[in-house]
Amino acid sequence: MERELTVAVVGATGAVGREMLKTLAERAFPATKVKAFASERSAGTRVPFGEDGTELVVEELREDSFKGIDLALFSAGGATSTKFAPLAVHAGCVVVDNSAAWRMDPRCPLVVPEVNPDALDNHNGIIANPNCSTIQMVVVLKPIYDMAGIKRIVVSTYQAVSGTGQKGIRELEKQVSDIFNMRETSPSVYPCQIAFNILPQIDIFMDNDYTKEEMKMVNETVKILADPNVRVTATCARVPVFYCHAEAVNVETDKKLAAREARAILAQAPGVRVLDNPREGIYPLPLECSGEDPVFVGRIRDDESIDNGLNLWIVADNVRKGAALNAVQIAEELVRKNLVHVKNRDVFID
DSSP, X not given: OOXXXXXXXXXXXXXXXXXXXXXXXXXXXXXXXXEEEEOGGGTTOEEEOSSSSOEEEEEEOOTTTTTTOOEEEEOSOHHHHHHHHHHHHHTTOEEEEOSSSSTTOTTSOBOOTTTOGGGGTTOOSEEEOOOHHHHHHHHHHHHHHHHHOEEEEEEEEEEOGGGGOHHHHHHHHHHHHHHHTTOOOOOSSSSSOOTTOOBSOOSOBOTTSOBHHHHHHHHHXXXXXXXXXXXXXXXXXXXXXXXXXXXXXXXXXSSOOOHHHHHHHHHTSTTEEEOOBGGGTBSOOHHHHTTOSSEEEEEEEEOTTSXXXXXXXXXXXXXXXXXXXXXXXXXXXXXXXXOOSOSOTTTTOO
């Protein structure tokens, strides 16, 4: 007899939380019961669950909310995760957290199921979901790393406003409407106008003049690949696109890997779809990749400026694979491995 599982989504009214619920239903996740939690102001509202019209009543997230819950998917921000994830683990609930709060904590595995599922084996109750831009990049780079090793990664991102949540989407919508209707527009979510513009800043600037988003890509990539010798540098920009992050990635491998070989390897890689026929105008586009599960890659070509270099163009739905789907895949892997249990309930309690 299969174990009965009660699953919760924390932050269920946000863009990613709603996508988590949608993904759980679409993939027929083996939950006996699914609960939706959010802040006090959202309590009592309803959120859709599945395509049959089923709705869940949102409950207020409280310190005692996790009694009887086996698995919780968090997407409610770092402050909420910092406070409530340890309480969930203390109650015997395994947490998959989508915020940045636990990603670099040595007690927490940072997992992309196509890349490092074995990192789940000795989890302590909190599993971190990587940053959306990191997820799509490592899904493509892991097969290359396995075949030829990786010395250095240079990535430039073109990130959609949905990465900022519903407020980012609303700001772009409003600014476009204001501009076309000859009204003044002013930014509130972003430091500058995002409509018809590109902002070379995502999150705050650090002491080294990189943004927090850029350093997330650097540090998370090294942790996921479990190789401190891989060097990463990133430039992250926000673009006026609603869904899907795009990335131009230059990778220097340890051993020579020709573009045609990389193309063949990636065509067989889990979670990857190759769209690469530039002469016919075939390459990944955010507009066409929105709502899709795979990570798409194209423009695969040799870097002619170095001996062992490749250039790649990578696109994925940042709300789907970059957040909700990856979290649900982690949950599926936990169930498959029979790891939906907490060994030490107090490991995160100070």
